[in-house]
Structures are given as C-alpha cells and as structure tokens.
Amino acid sequence: MIKYVKDYIDGYYAGTVKFNRERVDLVNYIKREIEPRITSGEIYFDSKQIENCINYIEKWFFPLEDFQKFIISFIFLYFTENHRNVYRKIFIMIARGNGKNGLISGIISYLSTPMHGIKKYNISIVANSEDQAKTSFDEIYDTIESNSKLEKLFGKPGKKEIKNIQTKSILKYRTSNGNTKDGLRDGAVVFDEIHQYESNKDVKVHISGLGKRPNPREFYIGTDGYVRDGFIDRMKDLAKRVLDGTSKKWNAIFPFICKLDDERQVDDKDKWELANPMFSEPMSEYAQGLFETVCEDYDDLEEEPSGREEFMTKRMDLPVTDIERSVATYEELVATKQEFPDTRGLSAVGGFDFASIRDFAAVGVLFRIDDTYVFKAHSFVRKAFVDQIYGYSKPKDSINGKKQYAPIKKWEEQGFLTVLDEPSINPRHVAAWFAKMRDEEGLEFKAICGDRFRLDILGPAFEEFGFTLPKGKKEEISVDKIEIINNPRAIDSLLAPRIEDAFANLKVNFGDNDMMRWYTQNVLRRLKGDGNVEYVKKEDVRRKTDGFKAFEYAMYRADEIVQSVGEDFTEITDWFF
Incomplete structure (x- = not known):
C-alpha cells in the first residue's frame, strides 16, 4: 500500500x-x-x-x-x-x-x-x-x-x-x-x-x-x-x-x-x-x-435560528430532514400574546390579503417598536362560507363529520373579525379599515402592501378613501401609498429569515388576537429543492392563512418603521393562550 x-x-x-x-x-x-x-x-x-x-x-x-x-x-x-x-x-x-x-x-x-x-x-x-x-x-x-x-x-x-x-x-x-x-x-x-x-x-x-x-x-x-x-x-x-x-x-x-x-x-x-x-x-x-469562521456561523444560529438549514447542509454536509414544518412552534405562538403598546400617531406599514372575495380577507397594521414587530389585525369573512365550513350560525363540535377548526362566533364577539352577509366581500371594507386606522388613530402609513391579484376591484376603493395607487414599478414609497407585490410567492424566501428569527427570538406581538395565532399555525413552511422557502397552506379549505399573509406583506416594508416607545405540525385546539 x-x-x-x-x-x-x-x-x-x-x-x-x-x-x-x-x-x-x-x-x-x-x-x-x-x-x-x-x-x-x-x-x-x-x-x-x-x-x-x-x-x-x-x-x-x-x-x-x-x-x-x-x-x-x-x-x-x-x-x-x-x-x-x-x-x-x-x-x-x-x-x-x-x-x-x-x-x-x-x-x-x-x-x-x-x-x-x-x-x-x-x-x-x-x-x-x-x-x-x-x-x-x-x-x-x-x-x-x-x-x-x-x-x-x-x-x-x-x-x-x-x-x-x-x-x-x-x-x-x-x-x-x-x-x-x-x-x-x-x-x-x-x-x-x-x-x-x-x-x-x-x-x-x-x-x-x-x-x-x-x-x-x-x-x-x-x-x-x-x-x-x-x-x-x-x-x-x-x-x-x-x-x-x-x-x-x-x-x-x-x-x-x-x-x-x-x-x-x-x-x-x-x-x-x-x-x-x-x-x-x-x-x-x-x-x-x-x-x-464556522464557529462564528454556529454562534449566529442562537440569534438567527432560520440559518440552521444552510449551516447543516453547507458547513456540516448533512441536510436537515424537516423540509416541511410550521412557521412557529407552539411556544413561540404563545409568546405572541402580549399587551399592545400605545401606537397612536406612529408610523406603520399596512398589509392586506384579498385573494378570494368569497371567504376571507385580512388586513393589518405593522409597527416596529424596540425591535419587536407589533401587528394589529382584523378579518372580514362571508357568512355563507363560515356557516358551511365552521358552523358559525349554529356552533357545534364538528361540521360534516369533520372537526371544528375555528371559533368564528367567539372571535367575532372579541372584535377580531367582521362577518359579512354579502354575496362577495366588498373591497370597500378593506380600504375603509385602513382609512379608519389612519384617521382615528393618526397613523402615518409608509406603505400598504398587498398582492396585485384583485387590484382591479381594490384600486378604486383605495382611491375613494384617499390612498395613492402605484403608477410604475419603480415609483418611490410615499405616505399612504399602496405598494403592490407583483410576485408574492417570491418574497417568501426573502422574508423567511426575518419572520422566523422574529418568532424564535420572541419578537412578534399579536396581542389578544388568537385568530392571528390560528392563521400562523395553519402555514406550512416548505423547503424547496433549490434551498428557498415557500409558505403554503396545511389544508386548502378550512385552514385559512390570510392573516399571516397580510403580516408577511407588511413585513416586506418593515425597515420603513423603526421606532421606540418610553413546531411541529400539531393541532392547537384550545385558543385560550
């Protein structure tokens, strides 16, 4: 030899x-x-x-x-x-x-x-x-x-x-x-x-x-x-x-x-x-x-745990096996239940998801306060849809033999959603909610971000309430400007580190809104073959993700609003966090 x-x-x-x-x-x-x-x-x-x-x-x-x-x-x-x-x-x-x-x-x-x-x-x-x-x-x-x-x-x-x-x-x-x-x-x-x-x-x-x-x-x-x-x-x-x-x-x-x-x-x-x-x-x-260098990369995982897949795959040559998992663990979701600070008069970024006009629409305003992402959200839901899927009018444990997934009546009573008895969700509800936040709470919107889908029906409603629609892709952000995301799926990988590190470091505040925790629990974080992340629904019909997508869209412009004031795929059935 x-x-x-x-x-x-x-x-x-x-x-x-x-x-x-x-x-x-x-x-x-x-x-x-x-x-x-x-x-x-x-x-x-x-x-x-x-x-x-x-x-x-x-x-x-x-x-x-x-x-x-x-x-x-x-x-x-x-x-x-x-x-x-x-x-x-x-x-x-x-x-x-x-x-x-x-x-x-x-x-x-x-x-x-x-x-x-x-x-x-x-x-x-x-x-x-x-x-x-x-x-x-x-x-x-x-x-x-x-x-x-x-x-x-x-x-x-x-x-x-x-x-x-x-x-x-x-x-x-x-x-x-x-x-x-x-x-x-x-x-x-x-x-x-x-x-x-x-x-x-x-x-x-x-x-x-x-x-x-x-x-x-x-x-x-x-x-x-x-x-x-x-x-x-x-x-x-x-x-x-x-x-x-x-x-x-x-x-x-x-x-x-x-x-x-x-x-x-x-x-x-x-x-x-x-x-x-x-x-x-x-x-x-x-x-x-x-x-x-590898030691520094390893130490960074404590503050940026979303980098673990890259570290394991490239530094240790051992790809992680959990290519699909929830965006946040149960403990991280529980930690989002915090008291809201006073946000009147602050700068904010709005986010909305209006992908379907026949079931759910979600809106929210994002504040970044002392490095914590504070998100106040509201949802609009069609009565016919929540009656059929969640038993809204006649609450019961199961619907069509399937487990009850969302306490719509309770969330309505808490003010987290509005039930609309309409053939489709009127886009004026979305625009009016942002106008209310602007006018009654004195918020300064740096941008309001959402998917280009449905812009044809949302655009006139936003303009009616004094918001500015984009005239070109390269137009600068301005106050009360609607920011359209042309390819929302593409921002999943871009924003995944920010979003997941924020959850892992307990820097997300959803207040008492258990519906936001439900939305987030319904999101499946999937690692694609090219190493990029995409966010998909765990189940298409009953597990809605609209509120999380509104949060994600708002996070797209989170850097505009830095200010300071004075796990597993498991079912979460008890929403009294």
Missing part, C-alpha cells in the same frame, strides 16, 4: 484523525477490494505519478493536507495489465470551505502537463453557472499568470481556454446546459456543485466525448444540497453500493464523503472534523481561520 493511503488510514486507527461513517466504510472497502488486488498484482499505485502530482501542486498552488494526498493516490491507481486507470468516476463530497475547488484546480492542471504523459488530454469544468464553472479555471489562470516558469509550459493563458504548449491539452469551463457542448474530445470532465443537478441529462452530454483519449476521468465535487432524489442522491446511492459491496462493479466509483453522521453532533465542535477534514489536528493556518 502506498505511503499516503497507509498513513491516512493509520491516523484513523490511532485516533489522530476522526472519520465519519462513509470514510470508515471506505477503509473497509480498501481492505476488501484494493489490498487483495494489489497483493495479487492485478492493480498498482503509480508512485511516480502520485509524487509528481503532489509536488506539482505544492510547488505551484498550495501545501496539501493528508486527506488530499490520500485522494490523489486513487486518481493514479491503475490496472497492471494495460495501465488503465481503475477509477473513471471520482466523487468528492466535503463541507464548504475545505478546498474542493483548489484541489481540483491543482489536479487538472497537472493532468494537462507532460508529466501526466497524455497529449491532447482536454479538460472541461462544468457547473450550473458560469461564475461557478470559472472558479477552478480562474485559479489556474491566476497561478500561471503569476509564474513566468509556468507560462513557458502553458503560454499566455486565455480568458476562455488555457492550452498547454507541449501536450496541446486544452482546459475550458462550461455551464451544465448541454447546448454549450461543442464537441471537444475531453480526457477529463469536472462537474462542480453537483447538488444543483436535478438529473444526469446534462452530465451524459458532457461525458459523451470521453474515451477518445486514454484514461478518461469524471470528477464530481460539491457539498450536499436541497434537491432530493436528484443527481447527487443517485451518486450517494452508487457510492454506498460500492462501499458495501452490492454494486455490480467494485470500481464503479471512488467516493470520498465527509459529513456528520448525526444531526446532534453539530453541537460538539470536536465532531466537526467528520464533515471538515481540514479540522484534523494539527490544523494549518488556513484550517484555523476556517474553523473560526
């Missing part, structure tokens, strides 16, 4: 290096599949290539860590009979900041040199965006440009491609869109940030040119992501089958995967090494800086 592999594994046995489950499985795989084949002479590590590659990277790029030398060794593992590389696919999944791109930059730069010994060994770097695809390309470009000796080998690097003078090997970057493939006969392809790939369609296009040069290689690098049942999950599944011996090909892939084994390990900083191999002792200067 070559030194770099033996030393790294011995470090694990000695306890100086901590391995996650996948690396332990890799050690067992090496003992089962690699060592016997080396002993029999079927395969061998090309020590000259390995030493040359390591020396090349350390001379021109940066000092290598033990785990990086371990990975490099398997790139140059060959079959003895024909000197064909054992691994065509190399899969590196490590937490953010651990030098995946830097390592790949050094490796592919080396593969294009005469030391690798293959002429016209072209290499493509592929990613979803051009900026990401250029990460390694630019690093190689900068390294060559800053070293005159390398320029003798590569010439003057171009902005689109880098060509080795002696081997004629070309290095290019591309986006994952298969239409950008122009027929280059690649020797190797690097697929970066593979967590963003939904399928292998574009991958297949880019590897179609492989095999025309000796020893083709596919490098797959990245940190785990939010897309489930996509390309990266299939790669992880293949890796698992290779490691446990159930794959049809024992050498179908070389997987180097670093991640936490369990979500609870995140609170033990000594366990971070499982996802961050840079954190093995003794840490380099770079690793020490990275560790401090």
Whole structure:
C-alpha cells in the first residue's frame, strides 16, 4: 500500500484523525477490494505519478493536507495489465470551505502537463453557472499568470481556454446546459456543485466525448444540497453500493464523503472534523481561520435560528430532514400574546390579503417598536362560507363529520373579525379599515402592501378613501401609498429569515388576537429543492392563512418603521393562550 493511503488510514486507527461513517466504510472497502488486488498484482499505485502530482501542486498552488494526498493516490491507481486507470468516476463530497475547488484546480492542471504523459488530454469544468464553472479555471489562470516558469509550459493563458504548449491539452469551463457542448474530445470532465443537478441529462452530454483519449476521468465535487432524489442522491446511492459491496462493479466509483453522521453532533465542535477534514489536528493556518469562521456561523444560529438549514447542509454536509414544518412552534405562538403598546400617531406599514372575495380577507397594521414587530389585525369573512365550513350560525363540535377548526362566533364577539352577509366581500371594507386606522388613530402609513391579484376591484376603493395607487414599478414609497407585490410567492424566501428569527427570538406581538395565532399555525413552511422557502397552506379549505399573509406583506416594508416607545405540525385546539 502506498505511503499516503497507509498513513491516512493509520491516523484513523490511532485516533489522530476522526472519520465519519462513509470514510470508515471506505477503509473497509480498501481492505476488501484494493489490498487483495494489489497483493495479487492485478492493480498498482503509480508512485511516480502520485509524487509528481503532489509536488506539482505544492510547488505551484498550495501545501496539501493528508486527506488530499490520500485522494490523489486513487486518481493514479491503475490496472497492471494495460495501465488503465481503475477509477473513471471520482466523487468528492466535503463541507464548504475545505478546498474542493483548489484541489481540483491543482489536479487538472497537472493532468494537462507532460508529466501526466497524455497529449491532447482536454479538460472541461462544468457547473450550473458560469461564475461557478470559472472558479477552478480562474485559479489556474491566476497561478500561471503569476509564474513566468509556468507560462513557458502553458503560454499566455486565455480568458476562455488555457492550452498547454507541449501536450496541446486544452482546459475550458462550461455551464451544465448541454447546448454549450461543442464537441471537444475531453480526457477529463469536472462537474462542480453537483447538488444543483436535478438529473444526469446534462452530465451524459458532457461525458459523451470521453474515451477518445486514454484514461478518461469524471470528477464530481460539491457539498450536499436541497434537491432530493436528484443527481447527487443517485451518486450517494452508487457510492454506498460500492462501499458495501452490492454494486455490480467494485470500481464503479471512488467516493470520498465527509459529513456528520448525526444531526446532534453539530453541537460538539470536536465532531466537526467528520464533515471538515481540514479540522484534523494539527490544523494549518488556513484550517484555523476556517474553523473560526464556522464557529462564528454556529454562534449566529442562537440569534438567527432560520440559518440552521444552510449551516447543516453547507458547513456540516448533512441536510436537515424537516423540509416541511410550521412557521412557529407552539411556544413561540404563545409568546405572541402580549399587551399592545400605545401606537397612536406612529408610523406603520399596512398589509392586506384579498385573494378570494368569497371567504376571507385580512388586513393589518405593522409597527416596529424596540425591535419587536407589533401587528394589529382584523378579518372580514362571508357568512355563507363560515356557516358551511365552521358552523358559525349554529356552533357545534364538528361540521360534516369533520372537526371544528375555528371559533368564528367567539372571535367575532372579541372584535377580531367582521362577518359579512354579502354575496362577495366588498373591497370597500378593506380600504375603509385602513382609512379608519389612519384617521382615528393618526397613523402615518409608509406603505400598504398587498398582492396585485384583485387590484382591479381594490384600486378604486383605495382611491375613494384617499390612498395613492402605484403608477410604475419603480415609483418611490410615499405616505399612504399602496405598494403592490407583483410576485408574492417570491418574497417568501426573502422574508423567511426575518419572520422566523422574529418568532424564535420572541419578537412578534399579536396581542389578544388568537385568530392571528390560528392563521400562523395553519402555514406550512416548505423547503424547496433549490434551498428557498415557500409558505403554503396545511389544508386548502378550512385552514385559512390570510392573516399571516397580510403580516408577511407588511413585513416586506418593515425597515420603513423603526421606532421606540418610553413546531411541529400539531393541532392547537384550545385558543385560550
């Protein structure tokens, strides 16, 4: 066994290096599949290539860590009979900041040199965006440009491609869109940030040119992501089958995967090494800086808990499993029951949700007082609808065999809603409520925000009460201005950190309005495949969310009103908080 592999594994046995489950499985795989084949002479590590590659990277790029030398060794593992590389696919999944791109930059730069010994060994770097695809390309470009000796080998690097003078090997970057493939006969392809790939369609296009040069290689690098049942999950599944011996090909892939084994390990900083191999002792200067950065990110979660998904996924390489959950826990909702401060004469932002004119409409005014979001809300509901769905006129425990979900009569008596015996909700009710808040409580509206949907019927009502409708998308905010949100679903992800951190830090005040707590409990916070958040209803008909959406729309302009004055998807059936 070559030194770099033996030393790294011995470090694990000695306890100086901590391995996650996948690396332990890799050690067992090496003992089962690699060592016997080396002993029999079927395969061998090309020590000259390995030493040359390591020396090349350390001379021109940066000092290598033990785990990086371990990975490099398997790139140059060959079959003895024909000197064909054992691994065509190399899969590196490590937490953010651990030098995946830097390592790949050094490796592919080396593969294009005469030391690798293959002429016209072209290499493509592929990613979803051009900026990401250029990460390694630019690093190689900068390294060559800053070293005159390398320029003798590569010439003057171009902005689109880098060509080795002696081997004629070309290095290019591309986006994952298969239409950008122009027929280059690649020797190797690097697929970066593979967590963003939904399928292998574009991958297949880019590897179609492989095999025309000796020893083709596919490098797959990245940190785990939010897309489930996509390309990266299939790669992880293949890796698992290779490691446990159930794959049809024992050498179908070389997987180097670093991640936490369990979500609870995140609170033990000594366990971070499982996802961050840079954190093995003794840490380099770079690793020490990275560790401090990750510590700061972790500490920030106390005040900004909404960042936990990003931290777990990118810093610990372990995506959280609760992609669907409530916006706020029961305890956080209880904490919104606070006494309202005196808000007369203050600046405010209004919010309204008028998506349907046949069931509910919600309105509210938002104040930001001493860093607490105070939201006074009211709702308008159609009598025919609440009779049918909630048994308003004849209150009872169940309606049509289904559990009673909302005490409409009680909330009406408390003044939190108005029941309208109308064929549809008249938009004048919405506009009149804001006019009342403006005129009777002396509020200064910086904006009133709502969905563009129904603007055709709401617009004249607002104008009737002296509010200004927007004339263009870029018009500045002014007092009593109606702010229209053209794509309300798009603001979910934008506002999610602010809203969820406010609940988590107990900085939301809904007063005695249990209906607002009901609205909020009905919202499902869903994490999409791209990592963005969307707010959806837990159930379409009975679980209304209008009040929460009005609150969200008002939060869109919360920065306009900073002033100071002197969990689970469980049913909450008792609204006496």
